[in-house]
Amino acid sequence: MIRPRTKIVIADDHPIIRCGIKAVLEQRAEWWVCAEAADGEAAVRLAREHAAEIVILDYGLPVLNGLEATRQIRRAMPETEVLIYTMHEDEGLVREILRAGARGYLLKSEDDSELLAAVAALNRRQTYFSPRVTEYLLDDFLSGQAVDQRPELTPREREVVRLVAEGESNKRIAARLGVSVKTVDSHRTTAMRKLDLRNVVDLVHYAIRNKLTSP
Missing domain, CATH: 3.40.50.2300 (Response regulator)
Incomplete structure (x- = not known):
């Protein structure tokens, strides 16, 4: 095709x-x-x-x-x-x-x-x-702490944060993890609330500072 x-x-x-x-x-x-x-x-x-x-x-x-x-x-x-x-x-x-x-x-x-x-x-x-x-x-990342001391995420929340930071959409994350888009959105929302993040840019900053993204 x-x-x-x-x-x-x-x-x-x-x-x-x-x-x-x-x-x-x-x-x-x-x-x-x-x-x-x-x-x-x-x-x-x-x-x-x-x-x-x-x-x-x-x-x-x-x-x-x-x-x-x-x-x-x-x-x-x-x-x-x-x-x-x-x-x-x-x-x-x-x-x-x-x-x-x-x-x-x-x-x-x-x-x-x-x-x-x-x-x-x-x-x-x-x-x-x-x-x-x-x-x-x-420069923005390095101006903060090397590793954020923020509330602990669950393993699934950390995985969702990592995939979002690497540019994956909720739909693609859902397919990759074998869960619904609604579940992915719930994990993403909960993680951002725990970490006091306002948007995806803040989430990417967090993921890089905490070495969640792939090299």
Whole structure:
């Protein structure tokens, strides 16, 4: 059986940049750039119309910037992955973008190979950051304690936390552990409440600090 191609929406207000991104992505036969947008509002609309699996957004989009577009896409389509592809390196912006639900942040100064790697990672439900962005996040991790002294998780809660931090969706975790999606969501919610974590970004920080993720 032939697998359907991954549908990708590109949003950038510069046509030449959109053309370049499309040319890079179409090196992979299994990916399909199904729509292009010149502003954030159009990106949200096209992502919904095409049921896109990945949306690539510049931050500096007109009408809706990349941050607000990310929020709206993730709210309307929780299974759609968002990659921010931008020149902006501000640490505060990186944190806000990740809190909004993007799971990839790539600088336009990176090689085309990094763009391919980022899209491939998001297509596998994994996170991907530019090396310099990773440095920002590691600085945050290292500024805290090497190991958090927080309430103990059960073995199953630790397993769910690890898999979420490694980029797995609730549905994939449920299939992997042989439990229902509702059970996975319950373990995830309980773990986050025990650890006083607000969002997935905080959960990833916790998992890395406590060496729960695979090397």
